[in-house]
Amino acid sequence: MAVPVAFFAVFFAWPVAAIVARGLKLDGVWQFGRITDVLAQSDIRHVLWFTTWQALASTALTLLVALPGAYVFARFEFPGKQVLRAAVTVPFVLPTVVVGTAFLALVGRGGLLDDLWGVRLDTTVWAILLAHVFFNYAVVVRTVGGLWGQLDPRQEEAARMLGASRLAAWRTVTLPALAPAVAAAALMVFLFTFTSFGVVQILGGPTFSTLEVEIYRQTSEIFDLPTAAVLTLIQFVAVGGVLALHAWTVRRRETALRLVDASMTARRPRGAGQWALLGGVLVSVVVLLLLPLAVLVQRSLDAPDFAYYRELTSDDSGVFLVAPIEAIGNSLEYALAATVIAVVIGGLAAAALTRRDAGRFVRGFDALLMLPLGVSAVTVGFGFLISLDEPPLDLRSSWILVPLAQALVGVPFVVRTMLPVLRAVDGRLREAAAVLGASPWRVWREVDLPMVRRALLIAAGFAFAVSLGEFGATVFIARPDNPTLPVAVAKLLGRAGDLNYGQAMALSTILMMVCAAALLVLERLRTDRTGEF
């Protein structure tokens, strides 16, 4: 417990507090009057309203589209399932600067909708909502599907046997077991869409503004730190409120679940209805998720003899001091370090949160851990600059800041993925093991670990992939001699000329492939291991 608390205090709470204090303190006196001043502006109130309703709408839409997907991935066996599950996660981990523009190929000028029906959604709120589904589909599929696949279908079958209708059986047996995972997924989607930045800027255009966009603008363009500080506090309160509510509902629904190996529960679809469901989900995945990704690949190949890819290996382009291709190695190293940090910190936190004697304070920490997801990268980045600037923690130009910042975003994923499963482990199993003389370490290794291994791998996979695509924090500290992939892409996109654009597309494609490969490896790792028990 002490380690995660210290980690968050030093690398999150302190930097954010420092930058907020810089904005709200004048000559050492707090200026709380600023809060009401800012809230009185009609622009700001408009931003608040838009931020909230678009997040609610996006969450609802994402659940609507992705829950059938979660069911299909959990319960059906079909060829190419692993590849597809890895592929749907790719948009989530890629930076918006890369995929946002590709998404325009679906909803914008000359896109699929334009070709078929002459409908153009770019610079409308629909583009924002659909893009949020595109980016967050995987959150629902992985979070809900992960648990759904491990629910023992025999329980539902038993209920049917005892005379319950199909709906009643689902409602009374499966739904209550699934609810915490659905709540967790919905909460994550809400968080991501509430704090949406790139999607709103790129697809919505400058007429739409969320709280996050406004904080970025006030901090980094207008340099109005007081206003930015007030907006940060507002976002903090809003996000904190949602998180507290969530923690409360999850605790109320905690029950020990009977978990089984996922490979036992999935089977080939039977009957027209199930085939239609599978078909529908596959079509929606192809159109909504894979098509925009395919556009990236196609644009990267749109030159003779892989010219864009060959150009990546030359180091005299002037844009970087090294060949852009080396960004791949940099990204992998950073992401690996970030994953290790996130899994250690997140794992310790999740274990501490599961303990039965965990007090009120500890359980409140559950919600606190999620806060970094709801705080603007620009706030944290600027905060780092003014708080981590004295020895022994002068990390401002150190490479470690990159994985640390990435881990900050990764830890909540680890905790959120592990916690529902860890909590579902029947405490009596641990007690029985302890009574029989097992040390706590052995209890963890032989009781908890086998049951949560899958969740642990999913968590690590997420943390790794999120770190790979992380852009906000990386951009603050990267140096020209070791840019990460997203930073290199952004830099190339910022320059005129065919070869620059083409290289950006080629690097994006590589980033996409690396992410997909990493996710696929985890998928395979999982099925190999589960054969053991």
Next chain:
Amino acid sequence: MSITKKATVVAVGFGLVALSACGSSDSSDSDGDSKTVTLVSHDSWAVSKSVLADFEKQSGYKVKVLEDGDAGQAVNKAILTKDNPQGDVFFGVDNTLLSRALDNGLFQSYEAKGSDKIGAEYRVDQDKHRVTPIDTGDICVNYDKAYFSEHKLDPPTSFDDLIKPAYKNLLVTENASTSSPGLGFLLGTAAKYGDDGWQDYWTKLKANGVKVVDGWEQAYNEEFSGSAGGKKAKADRPLVVSYASSPPAEVIYADPKPTTAPTGVATGTCFRQVEYAGLLSNAKNTKGGKALLDFLLTKEFQEDMPLNMFVYPVLEGAQVPAEFTKYGPQAKDPETMDPAEIADHRDQWVKSWTSLVLK
């Protein structure tokens, strides 16, 4: 809590301390080391490897470069950290943000060697020498040559042309509150039509179908039909607010190289941008910083800049590459504005522009 668990916690704690320790030793090495000079810049910074190596060899300093986000972020972060700066020299504050840097006391005085050979029109702060002009460039409307020859239409040449019906729905520009070319274009119109005339101009521009997107990347790569990205995305706007150096870039970064640039510049729509560098207040290695500033004004660096950062030198006598003179000549009579005047009006103008154009 068992011994093993405690051991884990302790081990992880050690791990973290070790991690942060190697991080801090890394940076304190370079800070305390007078043989390293640190340049803080924005993400458009670029230099040829060989040119930088020449400086390191001649001066004996090792150069560390920190790129701190886009131009606006880099300046803001430098101001935020001015009591304990991340480096010794800052490069990349332009005339639109210069007053913010100077008013916040970002720089200390140093007159770089070669300052007397800087073109007179670029010089500022002559009594204190807190900043040194390094490069210049023009923000101008670019046009897609293919579109205009296909439609047998003359491309626009001036601000006045852009509000003519012939050019309806053709121009895409950037958000003036988030994008530096977007702000430059707004300042260009303010310089041309004055504090009380630009709003009227923009009302007409809006009526003539100007499209505003958030950043240069979207405008140039997605909406402008003359760019590589725009062609792939079937873009339909043949006019875009970009730089005078974009046409040469379209030639240089093409394979095979075309004989003429696919895009041109509307020379009567330009706003001049000048970028400055300065020695940071509280710099740890002032001696190295001064040497680095001198280097930025050498002919070698000045002539290396155009093909790396797509800007023009400010040093008199520095040669501009042939591609620049051929495909993207500097505007003869660009709009200019005194940094002090920009400082006085910038925020107010951007605010009125936002409610006029975006709402």
